[in-house]
Amino acid sequence: xxxxxxFDQKSSTYTYLIASSKGRxxxxxDPVLENVNEYINLLxxxxxxxxxxxxxxxxxxxxxxxxxxxxxxxCSTIMGANTPAESVEIKVKDNEYIDLDNLxxxxxxxxxxxxxxxxxxxxxxxxxxxxxxxxxTGRTDFQNGNAKDAYNSxxxxxxxxxxxxxxxxxxxxxxxxxxxxxxxxxxxxxxxVSSVDQYVDIMNNLDLKKPNELETNVSRNIKLGALI
Numbered sequence: 001x002x003x004x005x006x007f008d009q010k011s012s013t014y015t016y017l018i019a020s021s022k023g024r025x026x027x028x029x030d031p032v033l034e035n036v037n038e039y040i041n042l043l044x045x046x047x048x049x050x051x052x053x054x055x056x057x058x059x060x061x062x063x064x065x066x067x068x069x070x071x072x073x074x075c076s077t078i079m080g081a082n083t084p085a086e087s088v089e090i091k092v093k094d095n096e097y098i099d100l101d102n103l104x105x106x107x108x109x110x111x112x113x114x115x116x117x118x119x120x121x122x123x124x125x126x127x128x129x130x131x132x133x134x135x136x137t138g139r140t141d142f143q144n145g146n147a148k149d150a151y152n153s154x155x156x157x158x159x160x161x162x163x164x165x166x167x168x169x170x171x172x173x174x175x176x177x178x179x180x181x182x183x184x185x186x187x188x189x190x191x192x193v194s195s196v197d198q199y200v201d202i203m204n205n206l207d208l209k210k211p212n213e214l215e216t217n218v219s220r221n222i223k224l225g226a227l228i
Contacts, residue, residue, distance in 0.1 A: 001103070002046060003125075005168065005177060006039070008032040011062035012173045015039070016127060019048050020101040027052040027100050029120065029127050030170050031065035033225050039065070040072060052100065054078045056129030056170055057117040058085065058221045060143060061211040067224040077224055080109060080118035085222050092118070110157055112150020113138030119158060124165050126181070132158050133169045134176040137190045140203045142210065143218065147203035151196045159185055 004017040011032065017039065019026040026048035031039060043050055050073040053066045057080075066077050078090045078098060092098060094109035098120075106121040110131040117138070120127040130138030132154055140147045163182030184191060193199045211217070220226065 002026070002048070004042065006035065006042075008035055008062065010034070012171050013059075013062055014168065014170055014172065014177075016168060017042060017048075018100065018103065018122070019046070020103055023047045024101050025049050025051045027054065027098075027105070028069065029054045030056055030059070030129070031069055033063040033065040033068060036065040036068045036072070039069065043073075049073075050075045052076050052078055052090075052098065054098070054105075054120060054127075055083075055085075055221070055224075056080075056119065056127065056131075057114045058083065058143060058218055059170075060214045060217050060221075061171075063217055063220050064225040067226040070224070080107060080116055082109065082111070082116040082118075084116065085224060087224055087226075108157060110153035112140055112147065112153045113143075113145055115144035115146070115149075117153070119153075121161070121165075124162070125168060126158065126161060126165050127168050127170075128158060129170045132167065132184065134167065134172055134179045134184070135174075135188050137188070137203075139206060139208055141206070141208065142214070147200040148196060150203065151199045154191070155196075159191070 002019040006015040016029040076089045079088045081091045081093045092107040096107045098105040108119045110119045113130040161181050165181040167179040
């Protein structure tokens with residue numbers, strides 16, 4: 001299997017490229033607009049045909065490269081069924097599978113960070129978007145975010161996965177690349193709570209600065225990154 005983890009310095013976003021082997025079909029998760037040329041060059045280098053793009057949710061801190069990649073490669077765009085992005089071609093439901101050659105990727109509806117947040121599970125690789133981060137969790141204070149929903153998504157879905165499941169988030173701000181469900185259960189400070197009310201209290205009092213260009217980014221991402 002080909003698995004590439006790519007990093008956008010400006011937004012601290014991780015993008016993932018997956019394929020079964022060289023010369024086969026490929027899928028990209030959470031592409032960043034400014035890095036599209038890098039993805040195209042990598043696809044050429046590995047002799048891959050991009051057939052699908054997944055955005056885990058409507059991002060607020062960067063513009064997705066989905067629309068531009070589609071224009072170049074004619075690939076299909078995928079998001080969860082709860083997305084407000086009407087131009088997405090394939091909207092997957094909770095527990096639905098996405099096929100890529102002999103690889104299967106399971107969609108998991110994990111709202112809380114946003115109302116349209118999905119995570120994606122491929123074998124023991126969990127692509128958690130902004131729902132579960134390494135040593136953190138996604139904020140819940142805009143885009144219909146909800147701390148109670150986030151608690152349910154994390155504690156009743158993601159943390160129920162086997163402890164050896166590899167965690168690959170959509171962001172990291174401290175240089176961490178991968179964790180495991182077991183490690184997050186034990187060490188993630190946001191997860192050391194005894195009740196949903198305690199978690200909600202933490203999330204509702206973070207007092208975080210909102211991302212620069214939030215409104216512009218969200219508006220463009222609803223159109224898959226196309227110019228408004």
